[in-house]
Amino acid sequence: MKLETIKSFILVFLIGTSLLLTFGMWNYQPSVQLLSDAKPEDFSLNGTEESVRTLIEPRQIIFHHFNQHYGFTVPVEQSNFFKEIQQWVLFNFELKKVEENNHEHDVEITFPTPLPMEILDSLFTFQVTNLELPIWSFQKVYFTLDKELRVIRVEFLSIDGRDKAVAVIQDGKNFEQLASYLDNQDLTRFSVFKNGNGESLYIPEGPIQLTRQTKAFSKINANNLVDVLFSDPSIVRQSNYSNIGTTYFTDSSQMSVTQDEARIEYISPGAINETLEPLFAEDLLNKSISDINSYQGWTETFKLMDMNTNENVIRYQMFYNGYPVFSPLSIMEQRWGQRLIEYNRPLFRSNNSLNDNEVTLPTSDKVLVYLEKNYKLEDINDIQVGYQLIYDKDKNIIIYEPCWFMQQQYNKEWIPIHP
Numbered sequence: 001m002k003l004e005t006i007k008s009f010i011l012v013f014l015i016g017t018s019l020l021l022t023f024g025m026w027n028y029q030p031s032v033q034l035l036s037d038a039k040p041e042d043f044s045l046n047g048t049e050e051s052v053r054t055l056i057e058p059r060q061i062i063f064h065h066f067n068q069h070y071g072f073t074v075p076v077e078q079s080n081f082f083k084e085i086q087q088w089v090l091f092n093f094e095l096k097k098v099e100e101n102n103h104e105h106d107v108e109i110t111f112p113t114p115l116p117m118e119i120l121d122s123l124f125t126f127q128v129t130n131l132e133l134p135i136w137s138f139q140k141v142y143f144t145l146d147k148e149l150r151v152i153r154v155e156f157l158s159i160d161g162r163d164k165a166v167a168v169i170q171d172g173k174n175f176e177q178l179a180s181y182l183d184n185q186d187l188t189r190f191s192v193f194k195n196g197n198g199e200s201l202y203i204p205e206g207p208i209q210l211t212r213q214t215k216a217f218s219k220i221n222a223n224n225l226v227d228v229l230f231s232d233p234s235i236v237r238q239s240n241y242s243n244i245g246t247t248y249f250t251d252s253s254q255m256s257v258t259q260d261e262a263r264i265e266y267i268s269p270g271a272i273n274e275t276l277e278p279l280f281a282e283d284l285l286n287k288s289i290s291d292i293n294s295y296q297g298w299t300e301t302f303k304l305m306d307m308n309t310n311e312n313v314i315r316y317q318m319f320y321n322g323y324p325v326f327s328p329l330s331i332m333e334q335r336w337g338q339r340l341i342e343y344n345r346p347l348f349r350s351n352n353s354l355n356d357n358e359v360t361l362p363t364s365d366k367v368l369v370y371l372e373k374n375y376k377l378e379d380i381n382d383i384q385v386g387y388q389l390i391y392d393k394d395k396n397i398i399i400y401e402p403c404w405f406m407q408q409q410y411n412k413e414w415i416p417i418h419p
Contacts, residue, residue, distance in 0.1 A: 043227050045220060047299035047349075050289060052122040055316070056304045058082055059112040062190060062202050063182055064105060069202050070187035075322030081181070082109075088174045090154060090167035091127045095134055098157070098164050105155075106182060107143035112317075113306045114139045114159050116281035126167075136163055137281065143178065150175050191364055196378040196409040203364040203383055210385070210402035211321070214355040217348040217398050220299065222246065222257045222264060228295050229255055229266050229343065257347065260393045262329050266343040276337045279312050288314045288334050299349045302332055312336045318346070320387050320400050326414045327389035348391070350398060359402045361385065362419040367404050370419035375406070382407040388416050 061078050063070040072078040114137040115123075121131055142155040152169035169175070181187070190202040226248050230236050239247045245259040252270035257263075279287070284307060292298060303324075305317035318330035335342035362370075371380060383406055390399040403416045 043224070044296040045224060045228075045299055047296045049293040049296055050298050050302075052119050052285065052289065053086065055289065055302065056111065056115065056119075056123060058109045060110045060202060062108045062110075063187060064108065065182050069190040069192060071190050071202060071204060073186065073188045079322060084177070086124055088152075088169050088171065089125050089127050091170050093126060093128070093131055093165065093167045095163065095165050098162055105142035105144050107178065109141040109143070111139050113304065114281075116285075117156070117165065118280070118282040119285065120156070120165075134163065134165070135280075136160075138165075145175065145179060145182075152178060191368075193368060193383065194377075195381055197381070201383055203367070204385070205364055207363055208361040208385055208402075210323070210359055210361065210387075211356045211400075212359045212402060213320070213353060213400040215353050215398055215400070216351045216396060218351055219261060220347045220349065222248070222255070222261075222347060225264055225266075225347075226255065228297075229253070229340070260391065261347060262391050262393065263344065263346055266340075268339070268341055276312070276341075278309050279336060281307055281309050284309060284312055284314055284336060287336055291334070291340065292332075297345070300346070305331070312341075318389070323402075324384060324386040325389050325400065326386050326403075326405050326416070327391075329391055330389050348398070354397060361402055361404060366419045367417065370417065371406065379409045380406055381409040381412060384414075 057079055061071060061081065072081065116137050117133045117135065120133055121129075136158045138156045138158055140157050142157065144153045144155070146153055150172055152175055154167045154169060156165040158164060189205045191205050193201045193203055195201050226236055227233050230248070230250060230253060232250075236248050236250055239249070241247070243259070244256075245261070246257040248255045248257075253266070253268040255264055255266040258265075285304075301319045302316040303319055304314075306315040307313075313333065313335045316332040318325040318327075318332075324330075329346050329348075332345040333343070334340060367383065371377065371383075383404070386403065386405050387400040388403045388405075390401055392398070404419070405414045406417050407414050
């Protein structure tokens with residue numbers, strides 16, 4: 001074969017290969033897609049709008065009567081009682097130093113996390129406006145019946161136990177109402193357990209009956225949250241991974257959808273590099289509530305769970321029938337700087353009930369015996385009754401499973417226990 005013929009053959013081959021590659025590039029569909037929808041001005045997840053007063057509820061209300069301890073049989077009754085208390089008018093508000101610890105109170109209200117005193121007039125009703133509120137935080141409120149003057153004395157105790165704020169409820173009807181609760185035989189008796197910090201935990205005695213509920217759910221479209229979380233949705237790109245999930249991203253932010261499409265995790269690394277100064281608890285709370293309200297993002301019943309002002313992190317916990325729901329899918333969490341840095345939340349909303357049946361949980365005595373055998377009691381931070389959330393994408397159902405839960409002292413993680 002002549003050299004010229006060989007050269008011609010090679011040239012034809014290279015031209016053909018080039019044409020095939022060009023055709024392939026024209027027809028190649030990348031896995032990264034550009035989202036083109038513009039951000040609507042009035043966007044909604046069709047949930048609700050909430051406030052400080054609706055999102056903050058006591059973790060527990062305990063009545064102390066003749067050295068015995070009582071609480072409500074079901075959490076909904078406790079919630080209704082607290083709403084009544086919020087309407088009672090407080091007079092003679094003043095700040096004092098704690099000179100001695102007085103444990104002789106009739107009612108003890110404990111919140112799930114320390115709360116800034118600056119929000120006190122958003123939680124309770126005062127006779128005067130523009131209160132001068134201190135900057136310390138409280139987690140407990142005490143009510144004491146003054147039977148001689150027929151008033152209720154109220155005390156807000158600081159976290160460090162050195163300061164307190166006091167007030168008086170003067171309405172005789174409120175006095176009678178609180179006194180009637182103390183004499184109410186319908187309340188449940190609670191036993192006392194000392195946790196790893198030496199704090200008293202009150203645990204309901206006797207059998208507890210709850211409903212195991214199976215419900216259908218609908219998904220929240222992740223594209224809707226792209227409209228919420230990215231300032232310019234038109235430049236957001238999308239990448240799909242079969243073994244991980246879907247990721248939406250720009251050069252400065254990223255939102256990942258878990259493989260089971262149950263949860264999103266948003267992060268803005270660019271915001272982390274900004275000056276991150278601790279926020280006041282009131283500012284953190286107001287920022288977060290205002291943000292989620294702006295798109296009606298409360299798609300289930302959520303209550304404030306925790307605030308960490310050192311890291312500017314705030315968490316809300318899902319509740320069902322008044323009981324806390326324990327699962328990574330039941331937590332809504334935000335981290336703030338000058339703007340939103342991180343945001344994790346569920347991507348589903350519960351719908352109609354498909355099945356339910358009554359479940360009787362073990363008594364608190366059995367729970368405590370089980371814990372003594374299997375754990376160091378000093379490692380226990382809290383014990384609660386709640387629901388375990390079971391999410392089944394394939395069957396399109398969620399199950400609320402009644403259970404006892406224990407919070408570990410060292411990592412504050414809640415784990416189900418089965419005595």
